[in-house]
Amino acid sequence: MSLQATTSQTVGPYFQIGLSRFYIDDLTGPGIFGDVIEIVGRVFDGDGQPVPDGVIEIWQADAAGKYVHPEFLQESENIQATDGQAEEQRRGQSAFRGFGRVSTQADGSFRFKTIKPGRVAAPDGTLQAPHIAVSVFARGLLRRLVTRIYFPDEESNVEDFALKLVEAGRRHTLIAKKLSDGRLEWNVVLQGAEETIFFEC
């Protein structure tokens, strides 16, 4: 290896100026296939105080478990649409971008509207449980924190490639809770007893 990756630095308190142009809180839209979901949550620091100056980015597959990315295009070219639903899925995939970005509000809250992702392969050949990859940036964080959102009532969670790496007593920090109104709640605790699982990525 000839070079080393550039050092990360904090996003600081004024990221709104630079990052707000590409804020995307709604990943749904015409031609996008899948179950629409709404994820709400809050970000807390080690004192349980809300973090009002954080950025949450999400990256996810479409409902058919496809990522909009060249590494996936090669693979999907080999997949033939065999019936109407597959064709719908194929078209839906092209409209879905898979990327969201929002800042937290004064009370530390954030919200995304998206579709539930399908399952994608793990390096060991198994299928991962449906999940959303998450980056957390904030003043005070010199590097981004990487975590994942999983879904409640998913039987595949027990055999998931990444969840199996996490001690059982902390897995719940990665799994959203279903609220009575149908929305999903998933919070980020940066530090402390209920600290969210963060991955070295």
Place this chain on the structure above:
Amino acid sequence: MMQDMAKFRGYRRAEPGTQPNHLQPAYVSSIKRAPAKPLVYLPHTLSETTGPSFNSSAIDAKASDLTRQGQGEPLGERIIVSGRVLDEDSRSVALTLIEIWQANAAGRYRHNGDQHNAPLDPNFEGSGHTLTDEHGNFRFMTIRPGAYPWRNHYNAWRPAHIHFSVLGPAFATRLITQMYFPGDALLPFDPIFNCTGDEKARNRLISLFDWETTVCEQALGYRFDIVLSGRDSTPWEK
């Protein structure tokens, strides 16, 4: 597909010391925000080796010139910041989104949270974006940002810097960093710049003054190359 998966290659992890630790007591905001528990090592999957991208149709071509966003010209020293986004194997990172933001020449951000009593400049917004070209090159026209005070410790001043955000080819390569200026007397005192243990890695955040990109009677050139993680050379083993 199973066979492909058996040969799956992720992205390389940082060399020890070349990235900051999460907890930096000298940077007070990190104390209650840094995770206290060890991170869980995640072998990369398709979720990490794919990542977002934007088409050129999403890009405002004028957004790479921060000196043309108002009615008139912003005050300050015009500079050209250019460079290349590449990976650790020197491969170009083409067509990736770069976003920048910065204080004006007086050291004031156009942001409600910035209460520094330096003047705002009606002709300077302080934000820009662009896509790298097919060789990974980018170029911004802007003004040199001023130093500004912050409340981290007594008489704390941030050295002049421009915030950079780069998406890169994959979720695993996502980077947000800051570019500094050569010879800035505030650098040795800044806990954010100094949070990276490896001195060489730290110093790579300092741009280079560059005659090649300096434009006669127009603007000084500074060069800032951004290196993203390279691809693992060995496939993931079961």
